[in-house]
Each structure stands twice: as structure tokens, then as C-alpha cells.
Amino acid sequence: MKIEFTLNNRTISTHILPGEYLIETLQKCNIHSIRRGCDTTNCGVCTVLLDDKPVPSCSVLSAQVDHHSITTVEGIAHETEKLSAHFGKEGADQCGYCNPALALAVFALRKENSHPTSTEIDEYLVGNLCRCSGFKNQNKAIAAYFEEEAYQEEQ
Amino acid sequence: MRIERYMKASSIADAFAILQERPDNKIIAGGAWLKLTDPVINTAIDLSLLGLNSISEQDNEIEIGAMTTLYTLEKSAIIQKMYDGILAQAAMKIMGITIRNIATIGGCIMGKFGFSDIITPLMAMDAILVFHQHQRMTLEAFLDSKANFQDVLIKIVIPKTEARGYFHKIALTSLDFAVLNIAVSRKNSEYRIVFGSRPGVASRAFAAEQYLKELKNVSEDIINKAVDMAASECRFGTNQRGSAEYRLNLAKVYAKRGIEAVTDYEN
Numbered sequence: 001m002k003i004e005f006t007l008n009n010r011t012i013s014t015h016i017l018p019g020e021y022l023i024e025t026l027q028k029c030n031i032h033s034i035r036r037g038c039d040t041t042n043c044g045v046c047t048v049l050l051d052d053k054p055v056p057s058c059s060v061l062s063a064q065v066d067h068h069s070i071t072t073v074e075g076i077a078h079e080t081e082k083l084s085a086h087f088g089k090e091g092a093d094q095c096g097y098c099n100p101a102l103a104l105a106v107f108a109l110r111k112e113n114s115h116p117t118s119t120e121i122d123e124y125l126v127g128n129l130c131r132c133s134g135f136k137n138q139n140k141a142i143a144a145y146f147e148e149e150a151y152q153e154e155q
Numbered sequence: 156m157r158i159e160r161y162m163k164a165s166s167i168a169d170a171f172a173i174l175q176e177r178p179d180n181k182i183i184a185g186g187a188w189l190k191l192t193d194p195v196i197n198t199a200i201d202l203s204l205l206g207l208n209s210i211s212e213q214d215n216e217i218e219i220g221a222m223t224t225l226y227t228l229e230k231s232a233i234i235q236k237m238y239d240g241i242l243a244q245a246a247m248k249i250m251g252i253t254i255r256n257i258a259t260i261g262g263c264i265m266g267k268f269g270f271s272d273i274i275t276p277l278m279a280m281d282a283i284l285v286f287h288q289h290q291r292m293t294l295e296a297f298l299d300s301k302a303n304f305q306d307v308l309i310k311i312v313i314p315k316t317e318a319r320g321y322f323h324k325i326a327l328t329s330l331d332f333a334v335l336n337i338a339v340s341r342k343n344s345e346y347r348i349v350f351g352s353r354p355g356v357a358s359r360a361f362a363a364e365q366y367l368k369e370l371k372n373v374s375e376d377i378i379n380k381a382v383d384m385a386a387s388e389c390r391f392g393t394n395q396r397g398s399a400e401y402r403l404n405l406a407k408v409y410a411k412r413g414i415e416a417v418t419d420y421e422n
Contacts, residue, residue, distance in 0.1 A: 001161060018199065019158030041187060041254045042330050053226075056253045061186055063161040064201065105252070126329050127251010 003066040007031070008075030016062040022048065023057040026072065033073045033100040037129075044128035047101035048072050054108045073100035076107050083145050090141035094132035102128050106142055115150060118143055156190055160198040170200050171287045171307045182307065184262030185224060187254050192266070207261070207309060210234060216315055221261030221308040225249055225273070228260060237313065238320030238340050241276040245336070248272060248324045261308045267298060267356055270332035274298070275351030276322050278359060279338035283312040298356055318342040321413040325405055327396060334397040335405045339413030344368050348385045348413070350406055354394045360385035360410075373418045382410045 004013045007029060016025055023046050026034055037043035039058045046058040049071035073080055080103045087093050102125065109116060109124045116124065121142050122135070130138060164170035174180050180198040183189055207220035210231050217233055228234050229246040249255055249272055263273040264284065274294070282294040287307040294311075297304070324336040333352035340347045346367040351357035363385035370377055391402035414420070 017158075018161035019156060019196075040190060041250065044251055044253055047253050050256070053256045054253045055256050059187055059190065059254070060257060061158075061161070061183070061189075061199070063163075063199075064186060064203065066163075108252075123247075124252060127253050129330075 001063065003062060005065045005067065006069040008071060018061075018063060020062045021058055022060045022062050022065060022070070025062040026057060026070070031072050031074060035097055035101070042127075042129070043098075044105070045098050045101045047104050047128065049104055049108055052108060052111060054105050071104070071107075073103050076103065079103070079107055082148070083142070086141040086145045086148070087138070090137045090144065092133055092137040092141040093130075098128060098130045102130070102138070106145070110146070110149070114146070114153075116143075116146060121146075156192075156194055156196070158196045158199045161201065162198055163201045163204050165204065167202075167205060167287050167307055167309060170202055170205070173198055173200055174305050174307065178303065178305070182265070184222065184265065185257040185259040187258035187262060188266055188268070202307070208259075212315075214315075217313045219260055219311045219313070221264075221310055222259050223261075225255040225258045225260065225263075226252060229255070237315075238276070238280050238318050241279065241320035241322035241338055241340070242273070244322045245272045245276045245324065245338075248326075248329075250330050260311060264294070264297070264311070265304070265308055269355045270352050271357065272324055272333055272336050272351065275336045275349050275357040276320070276338040277311065277313075278349045278351075278357050279320060279322075279340040279347040280313050280318075281347070283314075284308055285310045285312055295359070316342050319417040319419075321416040323409045323413070325409070332396065335391075335402050335409070337406065337409045337413055339410065339417050341417035346414075346417070348381075348410060350385075350389045350391075350410075353389065353391050353402060354396070355390070355392060358389050360388045362388050363410075367414070373414070373420050378411055378414050378418075378420065381414060382407050385410050 002015050035045040037045035041056045041059045046056050047054050048057045051069050083103050105128050121139055177197050181196045182200045202222055207222040209220050210233055211218045212233055225246040229243045235243045263271050284292050284297050289306050319341045321339040325334045336351040338349045346364045348360040348363050349357050363381045367381050386406045391399045393399045
């Protein structure tokens with residue numbers, strides 16, 4: 001079957017199988033930032049934004065995104081660079097496997113809540129697992145990112 | 156899992172007609188638990204074009220569209236107010252936001268999943284299901300039905316009322332299914348005590364509810380007796396998350412806290 005959707009502001013028309021999952025379609029579209037982890041919606045490393053909401057691409061059928069918008073980390077490169085600078089400062093990552101998904105989740109959080117508390121950050125990211133960092137430094141880095149963004153907006 | 160055909164329904168009647176064509180035609184709801192269901196689906200029926208994803212307040216009841224996501228539920232001001240917000244609390248404890256953005260209330264109900272955190276509070280809120288063919292049916296009647304239920308769930312209706320509520324979920328980790336969940340509600344002298352993830356699908360403690368209904372005031376002894384009745388009335392099982400004995404003990408502790416909460420009882 002044929003679907004059409006927006007991928008990082010580009011229109012994509014492609015043929016898919018009825019049971020094909022979004023992660024497979026995006027990989028065929030040369031999107032390599034999405035990782036396959038648990039494949040059962042638990043780990044969050046396959047996160048993409050569907051109409052600006054974070055969803056697990058391992059559990060969304062490609063047919064479901066017909067005429068919708070998908071954003072991957074390639075589509076928010078500028079925001080990701082700013083966030084990754086804070087990750088570097090706080091020593092918040094090691095292998096980087098979960099980072100693209102985490103960046104997308106943070107981007108989605110910012111759209112909903114531009115001044116989250118530390119607890120709200122933790123609660124929003126509960127479905128994004130990281131097996132290296134222990135989450136503390138990630139939380140600090142994300143809080144610092146939000147602080148800087150708020151400061152920039154005030155200027 | 157294999158899907159032969161995918162179809163976005165243009166109307167509820169359209170979805171129902173395709174559902175009747177073959178037993179392996181299935182409504183996919185949000186698709187969140189699709190990998191846990193049938194290995195082969197002939198036609199996957201998508202209801203996303205039918206506008207069933209909103210919550211509205213009517214004169215006497217709250218209507219929740221079957222395709223409303225769990226994240227919409229937890230963020231809804233209407234749902235946060237009802238029964239002290241037990242349905243919103245239950246939704247926000249389910250795994251991560253990514254899955255709550257796709258999982259729907261209708262999918263949680265139609266799966267009759269034993270692990271469901273959504274069915275438990277809905278039962279304590281006297282939820283009524285509205286189907287295309289079966290029309291209105293209580294949630295309990297639906298859960299008790301043994302027949303293969305090839306119908307389209309349109310919405311979930313909750314009678315508007317002043318009521319108190321309590322919900323608690325016990326899980327080994329925040330991403331895991333519950334070892335046990337419990338909802339207690341009180342509407343005037345009517346009580347509901349519901350245990351879910353027993354690990355079977357949620358069930359009510361009718362005798363304990365009736366016992367509390369017949370009493371004008373609660374006391375420590377009355378609550379303890381109601382808790383014992385509730386715990387002995389519901390059956391608890393063993394799986395990899397916990398033993399039947401562990402669940403029984405949890406049920407007693409949290410049923411007591413629930414009854415105390417909805418009666419504002421302080422020892």
C-alpha cells in the first residue's frame with residue numbers, strides 16, 4: 001500500500017506492507033538515528049515525534065502515519081546541538097545510544113512545558129531508558145538546557 | 156505478527172461491517188498492544204478518522220471517545236476532577252509517555268487485559284460502554300461476556316456525580332505491569348472496591364461493598380471487617396511478579412487505605 005507523510009518537513013511518498021512498523025519505514029528512508037531496542041514499547045530508544053508527540057516507532061504501524069508528520073532528531077539538529085552541549089558539560093552520556101530519542105522527548109516536553117521542574121523532567125522521561133548514565137546527570141543537563149533557553153527567551 | 160490488509164474506516168458502520176466479514180478482522184485501536192494479540196490479522200481496521208478521540212461533558216454524564224489516548228486522559232481537567240482523579244492517576248502511572256500517546260482507552264478495555272490499570276478505576280466509576288451493535292452495556296457485563304465480541308466500541312460513559320475515589324498501583328518498576336492495582340470509590344452510601352492485575356482482569360468485592368453500604372458510620376473495626384471480606388471475596392493468583400499470598404497481603408493494606416481515604420476516616 002502507498003502512504004504519504006511529512007518527514008522532517010519533507011514530503012515522503014512510499015510503498016509499505018500493511019503490517020510494516022514505522023521504525024522499518026524510516027530506516028528505509030535513510031533515517032539512521034532511530035535505534036531498535038526492546039521492540040515492545042518499553043525502552044524508548046525508537047522514539048520519534050508523530051505530530052509533535054513522542055511515540056515508539058517500534059509499535060506504530062506505518063499505515064497509521066499516512067498524512068501525518070514525523071520528526072526525527074535529524075529534523076531538530078539545532079536544538080539537539082544545544083542540548084548535547086549541556087550533556088557534555090554534565091557528563092550525562094556515555095555510549096550515546098539513547099540520545100536521539102532523549103533529545104526528541106526533551107523537545108516535546110519543551111513544547112508542553114517550557115519551565116519543567118526536576119520531577120517533571122523525570123516523570124516525562126520515565127519511558128526513555130539509559131543504561132549508562134543513571135539519569136542524574138541527564139536530569140541536570142536537561143534542567144540546564146531549559147534554564148538557558150528560558151534566559152535566551154527573556155533577552 | 157502479519158497484517159494482510161489495512162483499512163481506515165470512513166464511518167462506524169463501515170468499521171462494523173468489515174469486522175463482521177471475518178473473525179480475523181480486527182480493530183487496532185492505537186496499536187500499542189498489537190504485538191501481544193493475534194499473530195495474523197486479515198484486515199486491520201483503523202478508527203482514527205472517526206473523531207472518537209475526545210472527552211466531553213454532557214448534562215448527566217462524561218463521554219470519553221474510545222480512541223482517546225491515555226495521555227489525553229491524564230491531562231484532561233474533566234477527568235482529573237472526577238472521583239478525585241482516579242482515572243487520570245491510573246493513566247499517568249502506565250509506562251512512559253510514548254506509549255501513553257498511542258494507547259487508547261478503548262484498546263485497554265477491548266483487550267480485557269488482566270494487567271490493565273485502566274479497567275480497575277473505570278469499574279469503580281460505574282463506567283458504561285457504548286457499542287455500535289450492543290448499544291449500552293456496563294463494563295462488568297462486557298468483561299463477563301464469554302462470546303467473541305465483534306463490535307465497535309464507540310465511547311465510554313461515566314455518570315456525573317459527586318463521588319470520592321482512591322487508586323493505587325503496586326509495580327516492581329515504573330515501566331512494569333502492576334503486581335496489583337486497586338480502586339475504591341464512594342458515592343453517598345454506595346461503595347465500590349475493585350482489585351485489578353490479580354493477575355486476572357479486575358473484579359469487584361460485592362459483599363464488602365454491600366456491608367459498608369448498610370452501615371451509617373465507619374469505625375476501625377468496620378473497616379477491618381470490610382477489608383477481610385473484600386480480600387477473601389476476590390481471588391488472587393501467582394505469576395512472575397508476585398505470589399497469591401503477597402497479592403492478598405497487598406490487597407488488605409491498600410483496601411484499608413482506600414476505604415479510609417474515601418470516608419475521610421482518621422484513626
